[in-house]
Amino acid sequence: MASIELSRIQKRFGTAEVLKDVTLSIADREFVTLVGPSGCGKSTLLRILAGLEAADGGTVQIAGQDMTRVRPAHRNLAMVFQSYALYPHLTIAQNMATPLKLRDLSRWARLPVIGPLSARSAYRAIGEQVRETARTLQIEALLDRKPSQLSGGQRQRAALGRAMVRQPVAFLMDEPLSNLDAALRVHMRAELSELHRRLGATFVYVTHDQAEALTMSDKMAVMMGGRILQFGPPDQVFANPATLDVAEFVGSPKINILPGEVDHDGRVSALGRGIPARLLVDGRLAKVGLRPEQLHLDGGADGWLGRVVHRENLGHDLYFHVALDADDQRLVVRGAQDRNGAESLGDAVRVGFKPDRALFFAPDGTRLHSVVPAKLAESA
Amino acid sequence: MSEAALGASATTRFATREVLKHVVLILGALVVLLPFYVMISYSLKAPAELMQNTGGFFGSQADFLDDRCILLGGTEASCMVNPIAYNYDSAFREAPLFRYLLNGIIVTVSIFVIQVIVALPCAYALAKLKFWGRDAVFGLVLFCLLIPVHAISLPLYVVLAQLGLTNSYAALVIPWTISVFGIFLMRQFFMTVPDDLIDAARMDGMSEYSIVWNVMLPTAIPALMAFAIFSIVAHWNDYFWPRIVITGDRSLFTPPLGLREFRGDADGSNFGPMMASAVVIVTPLIVAFLLMQRRFIEGITLSGMK
Ligand SMILES: Nc1ncnc2c1ncn2[C@@H]1O[C@H](COP(=O)(O)OP(=O)(O)O)[C@@H](O)[C@H]1O
Numbered sequence: 305m306a307s308i309e310l311s312r313i314q315k316r317f318g319t320a321e322v323l324k325d326v327t328l329s330i331a332d333r334e335f336v337t338l339v340g341p342s343g344c345g346k347s348t349l350l351r352i353l354a355g356l357e358a359a360d361g362g363t364v365q366i367a368g369q370d371m372t373r374v375r376p377a378h379r380n381l382a383m384v385f386q387s388y389a390l391y392p393h394l395t396i397a398q399n400m401a402t403p404l405k406l407r408d409l410s411r412w413a414r415l416p417v418i419g420p421l422s423a424r425s426a427y428r429a430i431g432e433q434v435r436e437t438a439r440t441l442q443i444e445a446l447l448d449r450k451p452s453q454l455s456g457g458q459r460q461r462a463a464l465g466r467a468m469v470r471q472p473v474a475f476l477m478d479e480p481l482s483n484l485d486a487a488l489r490v491h492m493r494a495e496l497s498e499l500h501r502r503l504g505a506t507f508v509y510v511t512h513d514q515a516e517a518l519t520m521s522d523k524m525a526v527m528m529g530g531r532i533l534q535f536g537p538p539d540q541v542f543a544n545p546a547t548l549d550v551a552e553f554v555g556s557p558k559i560n561i562l563p564g565e566v567d568h569d570g571r572v573s574a575l576g577r578g579i580p581a582r583l584l585v586d587g588r589l590a591k592v593g594l595r596p597e598q599l600h601l602d603g604g605a606d607g608w609l610g611r612v613v614h615r616e617n618l619g620h621d622l623y624f625h626v627a628l629d630a631d632d633q634r635l636v637v638r639g640a641q642d643r644n645g646a647e648s649l650g651d652a653v654r655v656g657f658k659p660d661r662a663l664f665f666a667p668d669g670t671r672l673h674s675v676v677p678a679k680l681a682e683s684a
Numbered sequence: 685m686s687e688a689a690l691g692a693s694a695t696t697r698f699a700t701r702e703v704l705k706h707v708v709l710i711l712g713a714l715v716v717l718l719p720f721y722v723m724i725s726y727s728l729k730a731p732a733e734l735m736q737n738t739g740g741f742f743g744s745q746a747d748f749l750d751d752r753c754i755l756l757g758g759t760e761a762s763c764m765v766n767p768i769a770y771n772y773d774s775a776f777r778e779a780p781l782f783r784y785l786l787n788g789i790i791v792t793v794s795i796f797v798i799q800v801i802v803a804l805p806c807a808y809a810l811a812k813l814k815f816w817g818r819d820a821v822f823g824l825v826l827f828c829l830l831i832p833v834h835a836i837s838l839p840l841y842v843v844l845a846q847l848g849l850t851n852s853y854a855a856l857v858i859p860w861t862i863s864v865f866g867i868f869l870m871r872q873f874f875m876t877v878p879d880d881l882i883d884a885a886r887m888d889g890m891s892e893y894s895i896v897w898n899v900m901l902p903t904a905i906p907a908l909m910a911f912a913i914f915s916i917v918a919h920w921n922d923y924f925w926p927r928i929v930i931t932g933d934r935s936l937f938t939p940p941l942g943l944r945e946f947r948g949d950a951d952g953s954n955f956g957p958m959m960a961s962a963v964v965i966v967t968p969l970i971v972a973f974l975l976m977q978r979r980f981i982e983g984i985t986l987s988g989m990k
């Protein structure tokens with residue numbers, strides 16, 4: 305079990321700068337998610353951590369030791385790949401035994417026929433470890449099958465098993481759930497979190513799905529364009545995003561971004577409606593972010609006037625897409641739980657909002673903080 | 685009514701096209717099979733039947749008088765022989781066919797094994813490792829594909845002769861051990877192997893050589909089978925190179941060289957035994973590939989790489 309320190313990691317492929325000075329420190333036993341849109345460098349960062357790719361600059365420390373130039377196998381990390389990467393010609397048991405054989409057996413003892421005869425006890429120990437791991441993952445029945453004879457979920461477990469048998473100091477996972485169907489994916493989220501608690505190992509988990517990051521991790525690092533934009537606990541990242549990009553990436557449906565204006569007193573208004581907040585920038589444009597759950601459809605007389613253009617029924621939640629009459633602007637609004645979604649397509653509605661959680665951003669995307677708490681600003 | 689007529693005309697048109705296709709294919713097949721037909725037929729018939737071109741495919745299979753046996757002082761009664769027995773018996777008697785077959789096996793198998801030992805690591809490096817000049821090296825491989833063997837046979841021969849290696853198995857094997865075609869073919873196949881699989885092997889602690897033999901080789905069995913077919917057929921049937929480097933020693937003859945023994949007959953008409961030995965020489969290949977074909981198809985269908 306180990307802490308991980310990545311400091312000032314740089315990587316370029318040809319002229320493309322893929323990682324720009326990435327620093328990340330992961331505590332022992334933490335479940336950290338690297339999340340970001342496709343192509344932002346998550347996999348590259350994970351591969352540098354694993355030792356599969358060499359960084360152009362920066363250092364990798366695992367458990368306090370500099371591992372920047374150490375071969376992958378000697379870092380004692382295990383990786384689970386999106387494609388599972390099981391050896392297609394070996395059974396699941398053989399797949400799981402491979403890392404153990406390579407670690408625990410001498411070159412001689414690995415030879416096909418002589419090996420098992422000469423190092424019988426070592427082979428028995430390996431077999432025992434494989435069965436033990438298979439038991440915890442409930443894949444004992446699959447041990448004699450080839451990967452091609454398994455379903456996606458079963459292969460996923462087998463790949464986890466191969467990672468687990470070695471009892472590595474940390475698990476690295478690169479989008480391990482994205483080849484599974486939706487229901488299984490949700491189920492596996494819970495199972496992976498549970499596995500993390502049971503093993504007490506450090507997990508570094510890469511995903512492009514912000515929902516996975518929010519649900520599973522102790523901390524999430526939001527990456528974009530080769531940088532980590534924000535690193536922190538999921539609820540904090542969600543409630544308090546550092547930049548506009550983070551706010552837009554985290555949360556589903558996406559946060560509504562409205563054009564805002566700040567007058568010379570620092571008072572903010574969006575689409576002609578005042579928002580109880582004071583910003584320290586005056587006379588400038590700003591962007592106002594309101595999450596769908598902060599909006600509602602009974603805005604009263606001063607609500608934004610609009611028309612329902614789409615209803616998105618998720619079962620537990622109902623979202624309305626509202627096209628505002630005055631501006632070329634669409635809002636996504638979460639329907640009130642108690643009103644049963646009475647509004648239907650084409651209905652004219654007035655959109656109101658709960659002002660206390662509005663987020664403000666400068667035109668360049670940096671976060672602006674209200675100098676007056678929303679409650680006070682409202683009463684003032 | 686019109687619809688039915690339309691349907692009918694469509695089916696007839698369809699049928700004529702099918703018939704046409706099959707006629708063309710059958711004609712093609714006949715052209716290809718004709719030499720085999722002649723070879724097998726000749727190996728079954730008596731010399732007289734061959735001269736007069738009678739007896740159909742099998743000949744009459746009537747015993748005939750073996751002239752040579754008479755010359756050697758046999759009685760007429762003891763020299764009556766069955767044509768098939770005569771042809772195949774002379775084939776094996778006049779040339780050590782088993783020895784040739786054994787040579788063929790030794791040479792083709794050694795060539796193939798060494799080619800694999802050389803080509804797999806090369807192909808792996810070209811397909812999956814990043815190093816300076818990789819594309820240039822691959823370009824060179826492609827370039828070498830274009831060089832006909834005959835063009836370099838003379839310098840090759842000179843080198844082998846100076847090393848004193850002519851008239852040896854080494855002379856038959858060494859020039860073929862680096863197969864650019866093998867490297868190219870395996871490289872193309874390795875390109876399709878997912879990078880994740882190789883990375884997983886590295887995480888598990890395999891060395892690069894270990895990856896070649898324990899990960900790439902098993903997944904590449906279908907491609908290797910295809911290469912085996914090319915390599916073994918080419919070298920089993922090769923007449924040109926053995927003819928150059930094996931000049932005297934009959935015990936080093938490969939099967940195609942063995943066929944030459946019959947060409948030199950005084951009357952130049954001893955087709956029966958010659959065709960019999962041709963049959964003996966091609967049979968192992970045909971049998972081997974009938975067996976391999978199964979494994980080959982199996983290999984392709986099994987390789988559900990995921
Ligand atoms: N081996 C490589 N050679 C060249 N470019 C690469 C290589 N690997 C990744 N890249 C590029 O680096 C960027 C980041 O890739 P990656 O880390 O895989 O992104 P992510 O996993 O976040 O989707 C992408 O633009 C990709 O095209």
Ligand SMILES: [Mg+2]
Binds near residue numbers: 346347348478
């Ligand atoms: Mg990726």
